[in-house]
Amino acid sequence: MATTETRPQPATGGKPGKWRGPTREYDLLKEFVIALVVVALLAAALSALFSSPDEPGITLQSWSKAAPGDFVATAAGELAGTTTSASYGPPYNSASEGMSMGPIKLQKWAGVRIPVDSANDFVVGPLSRLTNDPQATAALSQWRAATPEQQQAWASAYADALEAADNDPAKVAPGDYGPVPAMTTALLGMANSGILDSDLVDTGSGFFHTDYTRPLLFLADGGYLEETAGNHHLQGEQWGMMNETGNYPGQAWLWLYTFWYQIPPFTGAWGDNADVIIWTLMILLSLLLVFLPFIPGLRSIPRWVPLYRVIWRDYYRNAPHRGSSP
């Protein structure tokens, strides 16, 4: 790659700022080819040794079968308007303003551009397409004929009763729940059969679909996804999304972003707006790094931490001196 022969260059003839001191032979192309081969072999060896994680995704069908109580409670919560998605705010709905930082409300200002009506999109809409279930059809008719206040009262009462019964519909105490139990049971049946998975992806765009906003929001409203993530050490307080399932490095480069979520005040006093505050903080830190050459103090750190003397120790030892003797 290189020899240590030096050949001083003429002081004249070079461009301003061009190196005019001693040089050494250096084969850039050979270095690149060797590096490419080494890195390719290293990646292949790591792949052969450690492979890569591939935990199958959760479907609405697998959720409804593994945790039917959680599924039914989530569906009741959608009808009651108490789930995360139902009260999310922009870009999905206007149920709240979303996060803000003082008077700066970026989430609100961006607007509702991906409309999601949790009760209708996740429960009422799919049931309306279930044409061969008379009980579901009757329950849906009763729901639609009721006032919003009555709908809210039924759904909230059933959600509370489910919670009191550990999300087991069979143990729910008798009460005035209107058509809600029949609706959630019918939706559970749709999920069990697998048709809800395709139904929720349908955004009216026709045959082809790539947008999983609705099924993912519905899935995230339940407890099963989070519980599964916790089992894979993926929750927010477990350094969240920088991890992967299994023992893999994950997105280790996100450590600083994820770090803030582990400490106060982001876990406490600022928790309600932690996302936007951490995003702002990371953008400011990124700008500091980008424009570091122009920031007094920060740009002088390398002179104070003499690592450069180690890197260039050979040159410092042998370099010619100008003016007075060294």
Next chain:
Amino acid sequence: MSAGTPDVTGAPASSNWTARLRTRSLRAFPPEDLMPERQPAYVASWIYVFGVLTISAFVVVLASGAWIAVYGPTWWHTSSVGHFVNSLHLWSTELFFFFMVIHLWGKFFMAAWRGRRALTWITGVVAFLASIGTAFTGYLVQTNFDAQWIAGEAKDGINSAGVGAFWNVLDVGQMLLWHVTLLPLVVGALVVLHVLLVRARGVVPPIGVDEDGTFDPEFKAGV
């Protein structure tokens, strides 16, 4: 094409766009600067290897990603060959970031922005940030549990900044196109620009050493 007064490179001034581009390119990046056979004598440390290691890992990332693209994003779930190629894509990405972070810290402690090299530093840092975005979208399009969970977690931060209204991490089609076309183009262009700037400006001299290779007397006095 009309000939005019010769410019500083000796080529005739011309209204021909092609000739002007060639002239300006050769002036900015003369072949002896782009592909030199010699380097300054101080380019003699292992820290200099991490730049080319980063580019090498990037090449492996692109090649393994292109291999997956041939068969589609879900191929690797059902094919053992596909799973190995996905592993290659993952581990070359891990190596890419590992090398790049060492390269970045090395350049920081060498204050490599000195001598009209600030733009070289800036393009490198922006390439690092763009690479984080590219890798992130890769995790979103794995079409498995990791993708589901990471998308669900990430949406809140992105929505809070107002970006999620336009850049929907739950739309796998949108994220796939960003991952395989737009962001690699951005990173690739930044890497090319970064390398061209390194070649045009040259490798930064040691702290306290002038471009003629001698110690700055003031620096020496402070040693």
